[in-house]
Amino acid sequence: KAGVTQTPRYLIKTRGQQVTLSCSPISGHRSVSWYQQTPGQGLQFLFEYFSETQRNKGNFPGRFSGRQFSNSRSEMNVSTLELGDSALYLCASSLEVAASTDTQYFGPGTRLTVL
Amino acid sequence: AQSVTQLGSHVSVSEGALVLLRCNYSSSVPPYLFWYVQYPNQGLQLLLKYTSAATLVKGINGFEAEFKKSETSFHLTKPSAHMSDAAEYFCAVSVGTGGFKTIFGAGTRLFVKA
Numbered sequence: 001k002a003g004v005t006q007t008p009r010y011l012i013k014t015r016g017q018q019v020t021l022s023c024s025p026i027s028g029h030r031s032v033s034w035y036q037q038t039p040g041q042g043l044q045f046l047f048e049y050f051s052e053t054q055r056n057k058g059n060f061p062g063r064f065s066g067r068q069f070s071n072s073r074s075e076m077n078v079s080t081l082e083l084g085d086s087a088l089y090l091c092a093s094s095l096e097v098a099a100s101t102d103t104q105y106f107g108p109g110t111r112l113t114v115l
Numbered sequence: 116a117q118s119v120t121q122l123g124s125h126v127s128v129s130e131g132a133l134v135l136l137r138c139n140y141s142s143s144v145p146p147y148l149f150w151y152v153q154y155p156n157q158g159l160q161l162l163l164k165y166t167s168a169a170t171l172v173k174g175i176n177g178f179e180a181e182f183k184k185s186e187t188s189f190h191l192t193k194p195s196a197h198m199s200d201a202a203e204y205f206c207a208v209s210v211g212t213g214g215f216k217t218i219f220g221a222g223t224r225l226f227v228k229a
Contacts, residue, residue, distance in 0.1 A: 004158070033217070043205060043219035056216040090158055101147050101166040101209070104217065106158030 001026055004093050004107035012113045018079040021110045025072050025093030032074040033104065034066060037088040046089075049074055050096055078112075086114045117142045117210045121220035129228045134178075134193040136223045138206030141187065147209040148189045149217070150180055154202045162204075165189060176200070201227045 005024045013019050025032050034046040045058040049068035066076040072093070078085055088111050092104040122137040140146055147166050151159040163174025170182045180191045189206060206220040 035217075035219075042221045043207075045216055045218065048216065058216070092159075101164070103161050103164065106151075106160070108156070108158045 004091055004105050006089075006091050006107040006110050008110060009108065010111045010113075012115060013081050014115050015081055015083060017081050018077065019081060019112060020075055020077045021089055021091075021112070023074045023076075023091030023093075023107060025074070025091075026105055029093035029095055029105070030072055031094045031096040031102070032068055032072060033092045033094075034074070034076050035090040035092065036060075037090060037109070038086070043090075046076065081114045083114050085112065087112060117146065117208045117218055119206050119208050119218055119220040121204075121206050121223050123223055124221065125224050125226065127226040127228060128196045130198055131195050134191070134196045134200065134225065136191040136204050136206075136225065138180075138189045138191065138220060139187050140189060140206075140208050142208060142210070144210075148180075148182065149207040149209065150174065150178070150189075150191050151205045151207060151219075152202050153205065153222075159205065162191070196225075196227050198227050198229065201225055 007022045031050045033048040035043050037043045047066050048056040052068045063079045068074045088109045090109045092106045094102040094104045118141045120139045149164045150162040153159050162178050163172045165172050165182045173179045178193045203222045203224045205222050207217050209217045
């Protein structure tokens with residue numbers, strides 16, 4: 001089975017722009033989570049989707065949004081980019097059998113640089 | 116609220132020596148605990164997880180961790196370090212009954228000296 005794929009792998013944007021990142025989960029996985037990783041804040045939970053519904057959300061401003069499609073693929077969008085949004089954005093998928101105890105499989109991430 | 120604290124942002128060991136990475140958690144409910152490893156320019160890979168079954172959990176690559184409720188700890192160990200173990204390690208707790216909300220520790224970077 002193919003792993004979690006994220007596109008693009010690298011992205012450079014300027015302040016004020018918006019960006020959309022894409023995540024394709026492992027085939028059959030229905031839960032997709034997004035995380036932001038920065039040297040200063042570490043790994044922070046953004047949101048989690050299951051069956052096109054956002055079930056959990058982290059403490060991020062409304063500029064960060066996401067969605068999940070019927071095929072479980074997910075996108076996250078960041079509007080009005082700020083320098084502090086520069087980070088590695090990781091997507092993870094799981095089967096969603098037992099929720100919190102399921103193994104999450106992570107993609108390689110999208111490295112976003114905001115200039 | 117659940118939280119995870121990893122003691123030591125950097126740990127250095129010699130090849131063949133014991134690896135001990137420390138993790139303490141705070142949780143108001145029985146926790147589900149995880150250790151992940153991240154190699155440079157890659158995503159995270161699950162090493163092992165505790166889901167309230169056996170308190171000693173064995174994972175991949177010779178790693179294991181012991182859940183100690185009295186000490187609220189979930190330390191990661193490996194008897195003999197290998198150069199390929201050099202990476203960043205994250206302890207995490209999963210919370211909530213309606214889906215995922217995984218809280219990660221700050222991470223510990225492991226250096227292995229030849």
